[in-house]
Amino acid sequence: MANAMEIYQLLPKTNCKKCGKSSCMxxxxxxxxxxxxxxxxxxxxEEEKYSENYTKLKGLISxxxxxxxxxxxxxxxxxxxxxxxxxxxxxxxAEDPKGAGSGNAPTNERVILKVEDxxxxxxxxxxxxxxxxxxxxxxxxxxxxPTKAIEFV
Amino acid sequence: xxREYHVCTGCALLCDDIExxxxxxxxxxxxxxxxxxxWIKNCQHPLECxxxxxxATSQDAIEKAAEILKSAKNPLIFGMGNSxxxxxxxxxELAKKSNACIDDTSSFCQGPFVEAILNDKIKSCTLDxxxxxxxxxxxxxxxxxxxxxxxxxxxxYFPRGRMRQxxxxxDRTAIAIDVRKSDTAIICEDNFYRIPPKAxxxxxxxxxxxxxxxxxxxxxxxxxxxILELANVLKKAEFGVIFAGLGLVYSMHDxxxxxxxxxxxxxxTDFHLMPMVGQYNMxxxxxxLFDQTGYINRVSFDGEDIxxxxxxxxxxxxxxxRVDAALIIGSDPLSSLPGSIAANLKEIPTIVIDPCKTxxxxxxxxxxxxxxxxxxxxxxxxxMDGVKVELTQMRKSDKMADADIIEKIMEAI
Numbered sequence: 001m002a003n004a005m006e007i008y009q010l011l012p013k014t015n016c017k018k019c020g021k022s023s024c025m026x027x028x029x030x031x032x033x034x035x036x037x038x039x040x041x042x043x044x045x046e047e048e049k050y051s052e053n054y055t056k057l058k059g060l061i062s063x064x065x066x067x068x069x070x071x072x073x074x075x076x077x078x079x080x081x082x083x084x085x086x087x088x089x090x091x092x093x094a095e096d097p098k099g100a101g102s103g104n105a106p107t108n109e110r111v112i113l114k115v116e117d118x119x120x121x122x123x124x125x126x127x128x129x130x131x132x133x134x135x136x137x138x139x140x141x142x143x144x145x146p147t148k149a150i151e152f153v
Numbered sequence: 154x155x156r157e158y159h160v161c162t163g164c165a166l167l168c169d170d171i172e173x174x175x176x177x178x179x180x181x182x183x184x185x186x187x188x189x190x191x192w193i194k195n196c197q198h199p200l201e202c203x204x205x206x207x208x209a210t211s212q213d214a215i216e217k218a219a220e221i222l223k224s225a226k227n228p229l230i231f232g233m234g235n236s237x238x239x240x241x242x243x244x245x246e247l248a249k250k251s252n253a254c255i256d257d258t259s260s261f262c263q264g265p266f267v268e269a270i271l272n273d274k275i276k277s278c279t280l281d282x283x284x285x286x287x288x289x290x291x292x293x294x295x296x297x298x299x300x301x302x303x304x305x306x307x308x309x310y311f312p313r314g315r316m317r318q319x320x321x322x323x324d325r326t327a328i329a330i331d332v333r334k335s336d337t338a339i340i341c342e343d344n345f346y347r348i349p350p351k352a353x354x355x356x357x358x359x360x361x362x363x364x365x366x367x368x369x370x371x372x373x374x375x376x377x378x379x380i381l382e383l384a385n386v387l388k389k390a391e392f393g394v395i396f397a398g399l400g401l402v403y404s405m406h407d408x409x410x411x412x413x414x415x416x417x418x419x420x421x422t423d424f425h426l427m428p429m430v431g432q433y434n435m436x437x438x439x440x441x442l443f444d445q446t447g448y449i450n451r452v453s454f455d456g457e458d459i460x461x462x463x464x465x466x467x468x469x470x471x472x473x474x475r476v477d478a479a480l481i482i483g484s485d486p487l488s489s490l491p492g493s494i495a496a497n498l499k500e501i502p503t504i505v506i507d508p509c510k511t512x513x514x515x516x517x518x519x520x521x522x523x524x525x526x527x528x529x530x531x532x533x534x535x536x537m538d539g540v541k542v543e544l545t546q547m548r549k550s551d552k553m554a555d556a557d558i559i560e561k562i563m564e565a566i
Contacts, residue, residue, distance in 0.1 A: 080188070102313050117181055
């Protein structure tokens with residue numbers, strides 16, 4: 001996944017404020033957190049000289065559009081379904097200590113991560129610690145993934 | 154609602170919490186890893202019933218197989234790592250009846266460790282004990298993140314256990330000893346000790362020295378301080394376990410360095426070793442044969458006495474062309490043995506019993522498709538830690554179980 005600097009490099013860098021942000025750098029960060037959409041940068045759509053960069057940017061931020069509300073992306077082609085994230089997730093442990101928290105199959109529907117058909121799936125996103133205004137940067141599922149299949153944008 | 158759990162036979166972990174559900178006419182498999190899902194879903198190229206590469210009925214194929222075994226003076230029976238305990242018992246009975254050599258993949262795999270455990274030379278434990286008690290876990294020459302994907306999450310590192318309620322972050326230490334930074338080593342972070350190939354015995358001896366208070370020395374670049382630190386972590390464990398992979402087995406001539414290390418560790422604390430068995434019931438075959446003959450593999454029933462030794466291993470008998478027919482059950486020697494040795498199978502009549510097409514089945518004279526135990530038929534198996542597990546049937550199938558096929562061959566003989 002791209003970082004804000006890479007996105008900034010492809011933007012017009014004129015700080016025209018037409019998108020409502022104070023600078024192109026702020027717009028790049030807003031794009032990354034999916035606060036703004038790329039098409040809100042009107043000069044990029046209207047002016048011919050930005051068309052190449054526009055196509056590049058589209059490709060760069062498209063993975064983020066598939067992310068869940070918490071910004072989580074599961075790269076299914078990398079996931080091996082080991083379930084490390086399922087048992088390490090603090091919410092799963094709190095909601096289902098005997099099942100998911102102890103390495104077994106989840107015993108209720110309140111868990112947020114579970115393995116289906118060999119790939120990890122997200123549910124009950126609103127319970128994730130990265131959700132909402134009071135979110136914290138929990139990284140339980142990222143650091144335990146052996147194949148780096150989980151990413152947050 | 155009572156949940157119905159199945160056992161996955163994708164690897165020797167035998168995960169017993171697999172659920173199946175129907176959704177939009179598709180079966181969804183819950184909780185199994187990718188390896189397990191691939192195993193439970195149908196194989197892409199199912200084996201057909203053939204005699205001399207021509208389609209045949211199972212009755213004809215069984216009769217032909219019986220004829221081959223009957224006319225052979227000293228056949229080879231090989232495989233059975235992916236068969237139920239019942240099938241393994243039948244195969245041993247068939248070996249006795251047909252004066253055969255019987256061997257399985259453990260003769261070039263985890264055999265030495267299983268043998269040492271069954272002979273009480275090495276202390277072992279169960280995976281449930283590991284989950285409940287283990288605080289120091291060593292992955293030595295193995296990479297369970299790839300070979301047994303749910304090993305870390307279901308048993309060894311991440312889950313909360315009875316005496317390890319705070320889980321991996323505070324209660325457990327995972328250590329990886331390997332020649333490369335494997336996926337498991339990445340999870341172990343700073344507790345990864347990289348050693349050169351073939352240096353496992355030397356490293357084990359250095360650890361034993363460090364445990365007895367001497368300054369450890371190794372010929373490769375590791376500092377004595379590093380080894381002393383590791384020895385200290387091992388020494389302070391309340392319940393330690395070493396998961397021994399093929400990397401460790403292959404690099405040692407004999408197990409004495411590991412036996413000495415475990416003895417030194419057990420003078421100070423409680424330490425165990427468990428072999429990372431691959432095929433789901435390889436250990437089952439070792440146990441079954443051990444109960445009957447006192448040996449875990451490489452046995453010959455040719456003659457009055459039971460023969461045992463390296464000369465009866467699948468590699469040696471094929472290399473020296475000492476067998477005149479082969480029955481391969483649920484295994485693929487053509488892809489797992491050196492080509493020049495496995496090619497000798499082409500010169501003798503070969504029978505393959507397997508659910509899927511394999512390289513070996515393509516050169517076989519008789520192929521008989523069997524049901525996948527634990528998916529298409531019931532059975533029993535022994536997990537990598539020696540615990541017997543009941544296998545359930547997940548879906549209906551008209552294929553015969555391998556135990557029934559072997560029984561029918563025996564009847565025909």
